[in-house]
Amino acid sequence: MKLHKALATISGLTFVSRILGLVREILIANIFGAGIFTDAFNVAFRLPNLLRRLFAEGAFSQAFVPILSEYRAKRGVEETHLLVNQVATLLGLIVLVISIIGVLAAPWLIHATAGGFAKNPEKFALTAELTRITFPYIFFMSMVALSAGVLNTWSRFAIPAFTPVLLNLCFIGMALFAAPHFAQPVMALAWAAFIGGALQLALQIPALAKIGMLPRFSLSTADPGVMRILKLMGPATLGVSVAQISLLINTAFASWLPTGSISWLNYADRLMEFPMGILGAALGTILLPSLSKMKAQNDAAGFSATLDWGLRIALLLTAPCAIGMMVLAVPLAATLFQHGAFKAADTLATQSALLTYSIGLCGLILVKILAPAFYSRQDIRTPLKYALISLTATQLLNVLFLWVLDLRDFGLLPHAGLALSISLAATLNAALLYRGLRQCNAYTPHAGWGVFTSKLLLAISVMGVVLYFAKGAQSDWLEHNTLWRILHLAGVMGAGGLAYFATLFALGFRIADFKRHA
Structure with a gap:
């Protein structure tokens, strides 16, 4: 498999998805x-989305893909399909029960996760109602994550992407017409x-049938x-839950911060x-099955x-x-979001969060690359330990930024402290993962x-100077019309990109240097 081509495929399709995601957020x-309305929806959708990451894309994928790769490499098709059947049945039943509980317990979940909403009964009731509708999303996406794990192991990256x-x-x-x-x-x-x-789950069925891995009920x-997947999922669930709890x-x-803070974030x-x-996600997606395969084949040099x-x-x-998001925080927020009900004050508030999030972008993405190196070795406990340290650091930093320091003295709004805590803790997590891989001689x-x-x-x-x-x-950027912003932003980003890649080319970087087979 050509990793650079797989990365290009996943990144290209993800780019389309992210463009549409931006259109969605702009609308x-x-x-x-x-x-009040966007705060309520963001909290309601965040709950099932976080649980989906916890039970499906996170802990499940980390435990499932390495063992599925091992089965495919060392056992026959029949045993591998049986494993898929049994895992799909067990996962489906668990997340179905969780979805039902979420629908029934929506008000209590809002009390637990957004207690500040209780001071506004209208906001609280709306959030609970939205939560009841969105909670079944966890069932659909858990099964999609299982399908993605199977398809990625078979190097079928396009459908999941x-x-x-x-x-x-x-x-x-729905936003435009319904x-x-x-x-x-x-x-x-x-x-x-x-x-x-529901539509995302339906899309997986023909792709799984084509490779002969469409799950059948087998409890x-x-x-x-x-049993090995279940044993790995214990620490894996704890490890992923650390990030979701954070x-x-x-x-x-x-x-508890001013209305709009959740939306700005x-x-x-x-x-x-x-x-x-x-x-990050694209690299993690292709690296986990590739590294798992090399580990199963005892190819230490290829792994490293x-x-x-x-x-x-x-x-x-x-x-x-x-660097680009730090420098262009206001231009990006103004161009993409400052229309209709979204005002200049919202742009500046979003800029505070984007600036502090950007500080940790490298750390956030490196975690998505370094952690799969441990998962491919079926080592879930080490990333869990580092995630717990990261969680502790995040909350200590939250206390520092919200109650000890006044971020207004640094030109930032209070909610930016929450983003800065995540950024700094993610950087710490990446550093710990890197050190751990070096210490166990998995990476040189x-x-x-x-x-x-x-x-x-x-x-x-x-690039930054340009x-x-x-x-x-x-x-x-706050005063001009949308067309001016779009044209100016395109020109600025084009100039920055040209400066960056031209400098790399002048320094000897070539595309061929980064081609990789696995």
Whole structure:
């Protein structure tokens, strides 16, 4: 398998999804702004979304894919299909029960995760109602995650990468055409999540049937592979839940801040999801099955070389994104969101969150690359230990930024402290994962890192200077019309990108240097 081509496929389809995701957020900002309705929906959708990451894409994938790769490499098709049947049945039943509980217990969940909403009965009741509609999303997406794990193991990356497009299309369609027909228009967004989840699951069925891995009902834990997955899922669930608990705690903190804080953080997070999905998630997706296969084959040299390739690609593409979002925080927020109900004050509030999120972008993406190296070795406990340290650091930083320091003295709004805590803790987590891989001799950096880093720093410095002077005055972005912003932003980003890649080319970087087979 050519890793660079797989990365291009996944990144390309993810790019389409992220573009549609931005269109979705632009429409939501234009129609609903940043206030009670968007706060309510963001909290309602965050709950099932976090549980989906916990039970499906996170803990499940980390435990399932390495063992599925081992079965495929060492056992026959029949045993592998049986494993898929039994795991799919068990996972489906668990998340179905959780979905039902979530629908029934919606008010108590809102009390636990966004207690500040209780002081506004209308906001609280709306959030609970939205939660009841969105909660079945966890069932749909858990089964989608299982399908993605199987398809990625068979190097069928296109369908899992395209799947999120359907969700964004549902949001766009419901916001444009269905919202006006609801007594409470924001309800259309909740139904978009429900319908989008069902469509994403339906898309997997033909792809799984084509490779002969469409699951059938088979309730049993007798298979040793199922037992191994369950044993790995224990610490894996704890490890993933650490990140989700951190996000829930941050949401609880934000619910006590001024109205709009949750929405401002969400809009900034949407921009962060662009590079995180295109680069971090894409690299993690192709590295986990590849590294798992090499571990099963005892190919230590190939394992280290593949991970080294992933780290260099990640830094080469992530570092300029981080600098670009720092310098262009206001232009990006103003161009994409400042329309209709979303005002200049919302742009500046979103800018505070985006600036502080950007500080940790490299760390957030490196975690998505380094952690799969442990999972591929069926070592879940080490990332769990580091995640617990990261969680502790996040909450200590939250206390520091919200109650000890006044971020207004640094030109930031209070909610930016929550984003900064996540950024700094993610950087710490990445550093611990890197050190752990070195200590267990799973990874040995290849020669040339010093020269690579020096050239990279020079290129992003040149780009940063070009962006800073090209963007002009902040007030222009807040006052000019949408067409001016679009054209100016395109020109500024084009100039920055040209400066960056031209500098890399002048320093000797070539595309062929980053091709990789696995």
